[in-house]
Amino acid sequence: MAKSASDEETSWGKLIRDIVVIVVLVLGIHSCVAKPFYIPSDSMMPILRNGDRLVVSKYPYGWSYASVSFHLAPKIAGRLFGKLPERGDIVVLEHPVTRVDYIKRVIGLPGDTIELRGGALIINGKPIRREVQPMLAVPVDDNMPGPDSSLGRFIGKDAAGKDVLELPVVRETLPGGATFDTIDMGPGYMTDDYGPVKVPADHLFLMGDNRDGSADSRVSVERKGLGGPVPFDAIAGRAEIISFSTDGTAEWYNPLSWFKALRSDRAGTNLRPEHDAKAK
Numbered sequence: 001m002a003k004s005a006s007d008e009e010t011s012w013g014k015l016i017r018d019i020v021v022i023v024v025l026v027l028g029i030h031s032c033v034a035k036p037f038y039i040p041s042d043s044m045m046p047i048l049r050n051g052d053r054l055v056v057s058k059y060p061y062g063w064s065y066a067s068v069s070f071h072l073a074p075k076i077a078g079r080l081f082g083k084l085p086e087r088g089d090i091v092v093l094e095h096p097v098t099r100v101d102y103i104k105r106v107i108g109l110p111g112d113t114i115e116l117r118g119g120a121l122i123i124n125g126k127p128i129r130r131e132v133q134p135m136l137a138v139p140v141d142d143n144m145p146g147p148d149s150s151l152g153r154f155i156g157k158d159a160a161g162k163d164v165l166e167l168p169v170v171r172e173t174l175p176g177g178a179t180f181d182t183i184d185m186g187p188g189y190m191t192d193d194y195g196p197v198k199v200p201a202d203h204l205f206l207m208g209d210n211r212d213g214s215a216d217s218r219v220s221v222e223r224k225g226l227g228g229p230v231p232f233d234a235i236a237g238r239a240e241i242i243s244f245s246t247d248g249t250a251e252w253y254n255p256l257s258w259f260k261a262l263r264s265d266r267a268g269t270n271l272r273p274e275h276d277a278k279a280k
Helices: 005-032 255-260
Strands: 034-038 052-057 090-094 101-108 113-117 120-123 129-132 136-139 155-157 163-167 169-173 178-183 194-198 203-207 235-245
Touching (some): 005 034, 034 235, 101 120
Antiparallel strands (some): 129 169
16 A cells, blocks of 8 residues: 555654654763764873774763864853863863864863973972883884874884884873873973963863873964863863774775774773872
């Protein structure tokens, strides 16, 4: 039995309704609960690598205009159920000027005074604890080092003759005990000396773990940096875990290449900082 015109209109109406409901649900989860995030650079090395995919939770700090996916919301001041990050948290934010997504680590909270001298971080007049670690060997692949990376000069060979990045690592411990590894490429970089700068109310001071290769709060907006402390409202969420990572060899038309490109040791990496209970 043939459908009438009214039946066809009803079917189309249901389809459109279902699509709208699905889109609203996806946007709601994406904006309020969690979203995926892709790492396109080496600025957060060594913990994050170009090609990593992350899960970013949206609720730990409350919600603001930056929480809304795809930069759809107007920039309205204020947060709903706002709660400041802790020093050491890795956060995703909207650049305060360009609204491009960035990912950095929280170094300074409101009221903190931030200074760097010779690459050494000083918070509230006290140098933080810095401990040189053994060189870190990271395999070179199509995604490592990333585009415009400053790490190319550290490429060497491992015992099997394969290309690896041999990276100089310094472990830092912030006030409160958050401890994590950074890359320090040595003296002579423009970001080695900075401040002192006091973080204003409702602002955060953010830095990349690749200390000499990150456009962050130490770097001007003209040089693609954050141009100083960032308004708390610009924070979109907290990085939680690496879901999967690829080496850059995947071809969209070849599903087999998707599996071969996976960096199997990266999935499941926890991105919350460790804490040293003895640190104050």
